[in-house]
Each structure stands twice: as structure tokens, then as C-alpha cells.
Amino acid sequence: MTAESGESSATNRIRMGRPGAAGAGRNRFGLTGTSQAFDPRVVAIRPDLADIAVAGTHFAPHYAAPMMRSGVLPAAALRATPSIDADLTSELLFGEGFALLDLTGGWAWGYCLADHYVGYLAADALGAPIAPTHRVTAIEAILHGAPDAASGGPAVLPRGALVMGVPEGEWLATSHGYLPLAALAEVGTPDTDPAGVAEQMIDAPYLWGGRTRTGIDCSGLVQLAWGAAGVQLPRDSDLQFAALGADKDVDPASLARGDLVFFPGHVGIMADERNIIHASRRWMAVKVEPLADVIARSAAKDHDPPVSGYKRLR
Numbered sequence: 001m002t003a004e005s006g007e008s009s010a011t012n013r014i015r016m017g018r019p020g021a022a023g024a025g026r027n028r029f030g031l032t033g034t035s036q037a038f039d040p041r042v043v044a045i046r047p048d049l050a051d052i053a054v055a056g057t058h059f060a061p062h063y064a065a066p067m068m069r070s071g072v073l074p075a076a077a078l079r080a081t082p083s084i085d086a087d088l089t090s091e092l093l094f095g096e097g098f099a100l101l102d103l104t105g106g107w108a109w110g111y112c113l114a115d116h117y118v119g120y121l122a123a124d125a126l127g128a129p130i131a132p133t134h135r136v137t138a139i140e141a142i143l144h145g146a147p148d149a150a151s152g153g154p155a156v157l158p159r160g161a162l163v164m165g166v167p168e169g170e171w172l173a174t175s176h177g178y179l180p181l182a183a184l185a186e187v188g189t190p191d192t193d194p195a196g197v198a199e200q201m202i203d204a205p206y207l208w209g210g211r212t213r214t215g216i217d218c219s220g221l222v223q224l225a226w227g228a229a230g231v232q233l234p235r236d237s238d239l240q241f242a243a244l245g246a247d248k249d250v251d252p253a254s255l256a257r258g259d260l261v262f263f264p265g266h267v268g269i270m271a272d273e274r275n276i277i278h279a280s281r282r283w284m285a286v287k288v289e290p291l292a293d294v295i296a297r298s299a300a301k302d303h304d305p306p307v308s309g310y311k312r313l314r
Contacts, residue, residue: 050063071126075094077121080119094157099112132163139159142157146178195269262311264308
């Protein structure tokens with residue numbers, strides 16, 4: 001998943017105040033030099049408002065200090081604009097942190113804390129921040145109303161969701177209900193096989209912006225797999241490739257399980273030295289297929305070179 005970058009205009013003065021504020025009473029301070037180019041996917045700037053963290057380098061009429069929130073839905077849609085008809089750009093999973101910069105008309109604008117991805121969420125998707133104690137490691141985990149497998153429950157949490165609770169026997173008691181400890185791992189306990197996480201998603205439908213078994217895209221799959229192993233990658237494939245420098249390059253003749261292969265606008269994770277797991281737009285699902293076949297299709301699209309690079313994270 002990729003997107004284009006943007007650029008802000010230069011100015012010498014900045015006004016700072018609350019979102020939507022008007023009139024006198026704002027603090028003023030200078031911006032040295034010109035405002036820098038920025039990528040709107042990961043730098044929170046709108047025509048009327050920006051994250052105060054960028055006040056020294058980017059111009060906006062007003063700046064806001066973020067308020068920390070956490071996701072309270074299994075997977076909340078992050079959208080490009082404040083509309084249910086807007087493009088899905090990513091998802092905020094249950095318990096993940098969100099930096100809230102503006103709340104207007106039932107929409108929250110800010111960025112996901114894990115990868116700094118900017119967008120709009122429905123306001124009711126956010127709640128008070130939590131200090132997670134566990135993360136979901138099963139493909140899905142049912143949130144039960146009682147510590148009883150027969151109790152049923154109010155929600156199904158996806159892999160990667162974060163929860164805060166206290167163990168009670170074979171269950172984790174949370175403020176939302178009970179989760180089986182067998183479906184969880186303590187925060188800070190990484191998975192040792194990122195490719196195995198990706199394999200859990202095989203046959204999941206392709207969804208641009210998705211991050212769960214219900215629907216996932218190529219970069220979301222890689223982000224989920226390596227995030228479970230304790231390596232937080234950016235959201236989109238081009239951002240991931242840029243974040244993994246030359247020190248992560250690997251010889252394509254010696255690819256191994258877990259290695260990443262980047263194509264123009266696409267990425268996958270190796271299942272072994274010959275086969276790649278990826279969320280494929282051709283198949284509209286997560287599939288395992290020979291890497292050679294994927295390279296051939298990329299070359300047929302006149303991508304030169306057909307592979308952008310090969311990376312090993314460990």
C-alpha cells in the first residue's frame with residue numbers, strides 16, 4: 001500500500017492556539033527558515049491545524065498537543081477524510097494508542113501511535129488510554145462475558161489487539177470481559193517466527209488498508225508479522241522499504257524464511273528460500289506462491305527493476 005507525499009508552504013510567523021480558535025490571545029513564535037516538504041501519511045498537518053511536534057519545521061495556522069487515546073473497537077477504520085465513504089487507509093486495533101489532535105462532528109483526527117499513520121476515526125472508536133499487559137496472538141480471540149467458554153461475549157478481537165487485565169486462572173480479566181490466556185502473550189514477549197504469523201493469514205481476503213483476518217493488504221501483513229516479533233515497521237510498503245536501510249540488504253541467492261521482498265508498490269515475506277507469502281491483489285487474498293512467479297508478473301508490468309530490494313531484519 002503506497003501514497004503520494006505533499007508539501008507545505010513557507011512562512012515566517014506561526015499562530016498557535018486550540019483547534020478552531022479565532023481572534024486574539026494566541027501565543028506567537030517564529031519559524032526559522034522555510035517550511036519543509038512532508039509526507040501527509042505520517043506528518044499530521046492540515047490546512048487549519050498541525051501537531052505541535054512539527055511547529056519548528058512546518059507551518060500551520062494553529063497547532064495542537066495530542067491527547068492520548070486507545071482503540072475500543074476490534075478494528076476501527078482509519079480514513080483519509082472525515083466520511084464513511086472516504087478511502088480506508090489503515091485500521092486501529094483494539095487497545096492500540098492514538099494521538100488525538102482534533103475532534104469535530106463525530107470524527108477524531110490524529111495519528112496511530114505505533115506507526116504515526118495519520119487519518120480520521122469515528123469518535124466512538126476511541127476511549128481512555130490503557131497500559132496494555134497482553135496482546136492477542138491467536139488469529140482471533142473471543143471476549144467473553146464471564147470466565148467460562150460457554151458464556152459467549154461482546155466482541156471478537158483480532159491478532160495484534162492489546163488488552164489490559166489481571167490473570168484469573170486460565171483467563172485474563174479485563175474491564176471489557178474475559179479472554180483466554182491461551183490466546184494471549186504478555187506484552188514484550190515476541191513471536192519468534194514472523195512468517196508463521198503471516199501464514200495464519202493465508203486465504204484472508206485482500207483489503208486495501210486492512211490489518212486483520214477479515215481483510216488485509218500487503219504492507220499490513222508484513223507489519224503485523226514483524227510487529228508480533230517486536231519489530232515495528234511503518235504502515236506502507238514504500239515507507240517500510242525506506243526505513244530498512246542498506247544494512248538490511250540480503251543476497252537474493254540466499255533468501256530465508258522471514259526475509260522481506262519489495263516490489264514497486266508491493267511487499268511480501270518469504271515462507272522459505274523459494275516461496276513468498278503476500279496479500280495479493282491478483283488473487284484478492286493472502287497466498288503462498290513461488291517468488292519467481294511474482295517477479296515475473298512484476299516484470300510483465302514493465303517494472304524496471306521488477307524487485308526493489310531484498311531485506312533481512314535479523
